[in-house]
Amino acid sequence: MRLSGQGLTCVRGGREVFSGLDFEAASGDVVAVVGRNGSGKTSLLRLIAGLLIPAGGRIVLDGGDAEMTLPEQCHYLGHRDALKPALSVAENLSFWADFLGGERCGAAESLATVGLDHATDLPAAFLSAGQRRRLSLARLLTVRRPVWLLDEPTNALDVAGQDLFGGLMRDHLARGGLIIAATHTALGIAARELRIGGMA
Amino acid sequence: MTALAALIRRDIRIALRVGGGALIGVLFFLTVVVLMPFAVGPDLALLSRLGPAILWLGALLASLLTLDRLFMADHEDGSLDLITMSRTPLELACAAKALAHWLAAGLPLIVATPVLGLLLNLDMAATGAVALTLLAGTPALTFTGMIGAALAVTLHRGGLLMAVLVLPLSIPVLIFGVAASQAAITGPLSFGAPFSILCALSLVSLIVGPFAAAASLKHGLD
Numbered sequence: 001m002r003l004s005g006q007g008l009t010c011v012r013g014g015r016e017v018f019s020g021l022d023f024e025a026a027s028g029d030v031v032a033v034v035g036r037n038g039s040g041k042t043s044l045l046r047l048i049a050g051l052l053i054p055a056g057g058r059i060v061l062d063g064g065d066a067e068m069t070l071p072e073q074c075h076y077l078g079h080r081d082a083l084k085p086a087l088s089v090a091e092n093l094s095f096w097a098d099f100l101g102g103e104r105c106g107a108a109e110s111l112a113t114v115g116l117d118h119a120t121d122l123p124a125a126f127l128s129a130g131q132r133r134r135l136s137l138a139r140l141l142t143v144r145r146p147v148w149l150l151d152e153p154t155n156a157l158d159v160a161g162q163d164l165f166g167g168l169m170r171d172h173l174a175r176g177g178l179i180i181a182a183t184h185t186a187l188g189i190a191a192r193e194l195r196i197g198g199m200a
Numbered sequence: 201m202t203a204l205a206a207l208i209r210r211d212i213r214i215a216l217r218v219g220g221g222a223l224i225g226v227l228f229f230l231t232v233v234v235l236m237p238f239a240v241g242p243d244l245a246l247l248s249r250l251g252p253a254i255l256w257l258g259a260l261l262a263s264l265l266t267l268d269r270l271f272m273a274d275h276e277d278g279s280l281d282l283i284t285m286s287r288t289p290l291e292l293a294c295a296a297k298a299l300a301h302w303l304a305a306g307l308p309l310i311v312a313t314p315v316l317g318l319l320l321n322l323d324m325a326a327t328g329a330v331a332l333t334l335l336a337g338t339p340a341l342t343f344t345g346m347i348g349a350a351l352a353v354t355l356h357r358g359g360l361l362m363a364v365l366v367l368p369l370s371i372p373v374l375i376f377g378v379a380a381s382q383a384a385i386t387g388p389l390s391f392g393a394p395f396s397i398l399c400a401l402s403l404v405s406l407i408v409g410p411f412a413a414a415a416s417l418k419h420g421l422d
Binding site for chain 1: 202203205206207209210213214217276277278279281282283284285286287288421
C-alpha cells in the first residue's frame with residue numbers, strides 16, 4: 001500500500017499555507033511532518049483526511065480497499081479527542097466502534113492495552129487530559145484502519161504513555177499500516193522527516 | 201444501519217443525562233405556558249381561545265432552545281470530523297441526529313401538552329387536537345431548524361443567529377399548526393385541510409433538511 005501526494009496546494013482564509021508539496025509513504029513507513037507553527041502541518045493531515053479540499057494537486061492511495069475512499073481508511077487523531085463528557089469511557093469507545101464499523105477487535109482489550117480498564121464506567125468528564133488521549137488511542141486500536149493521521153499524538157501523555165504509544169505504533173506498522181504524524185517532539189520511533197514551510 | 205442506530209442511541213443518551221437538553225426544553229415549555237395566564241389575565245374564555253396558539257409558540261421556542269447545539273457540540277469536540285470522514289453519508293448522519301433530537305426533545309413536549317392544556321382551560325378534545333397537530337408539526341420544526349444549526353457551525357456563530365435564521369422558516373408550520381387546532385376546536389373550517397398541509401410540511405422538511413444541512417456542513421469544512 002502506498003499513499004502519495006503530488007503538488008499539493010492548501011489555501012486557508014485566502015492565504016496560501018503551502019504549495020507544490022509532494023510526499024510519499026508506503027506500508028510500514030512513519031512520516032513525521034515537521035515545521036514551525038502555522039506552516040500547515042495540521043492542514044496537510046486534514047487534506048489527507050478529506051476534511052479540507054486541496055486548492056491544487058492530488059492525493060492517491062494505491063493498494064488500499066478499492067471499495068472505500070481514502071478518508072474511510074484513515075484514522076484521524078486531532079487536537080480534539082471526539083469524546084462526550086456525559087458518556088462513560090466504555091460508552092464513548094463502543095459508540096465509535098459501532099459508528100465507524102469495519103474490522104475490529106475487542107473494546108475491553110483495547111481499554112486494557114491503554115491502561116483504562118479500571119475506569120470503564122467513569123464518565124469521560126472526569127478523565128485527565130492524558131487519560132482522554134489514551135481513550136482516543138483505544139479508538140485507533142478497536143477499529144482497524146491502515147492509515148493513521150496523528151496530530152501531536154504524544155501531547156498530554158506521560159513518559160509511560162509515550163512508551164506505550166511507541167509500542168502501539170510499531171504493532172500498527174508490523175500489520176502493514178502507515179503513519180503520518182505532525183509533531184514537534186520525537187515520536188519514539190524511527191521516522192522519515194517531511195519538512196514543510198521552509199526551515200524552522 | 202448499525203452506525204445510524206449507534207448515533208441515535210448516543211445522542212438520546214446524552215440528551216437525557218445531566219446537562220443534556222431534553223428536560224430543559226420541557227421546563228422551558230412549562231414556564232412559557234404558565235406565564236401566559238398571568239399576562240393575559242383571568243378571562244377563561246379568552247385563555248381557551250388563545251390556548252392552541254400559546255402551546256404552539258411555547259413548543260416552537262422550546263424546540264429552538266436546544267437545537268443550536270445539534271452540530272455545535274460535535275464540532276467543538278472533534279466528533280463532527282470523524283462523522284464527516286466515515287462511511288455513513290453525511291445526509292443520513294444529519295437525519296439521524298435530527299431524529300434523535302426530536303425523540304429526546306420534541307416528543308416530551310407533546311407528552312406534556314395535556315397537562316399544560318388544563319392550565320389554559322382547554323377541554324379534552326381541544327387538548328387532543330393540539331397534541332395531534334404538535335405530533336405532526338414538530339418534526340418540521342426540528343428538520344428545518346437543523347439547517348440553521350448547520351449554518352451556525354459553518355459561520356462559527358451560535359445561539360441567536362440560529363433563532364433569527366430558523367424562526368422565519370417556521371412561520372408556515374406555525375400558521376397551519378394553529379389553524380388545524382383552531383379548526384378542531386371552534387370550526388367552521390374543516391380540520392383535514394390545514395392538518396394535511398402540516399403533514400406535508402413535515403414530510404418535505406424530512407427530505408430537504410438533511411440534504412441542506414449536510415451541504416452546509418460540507419461547504420464549511422475547515
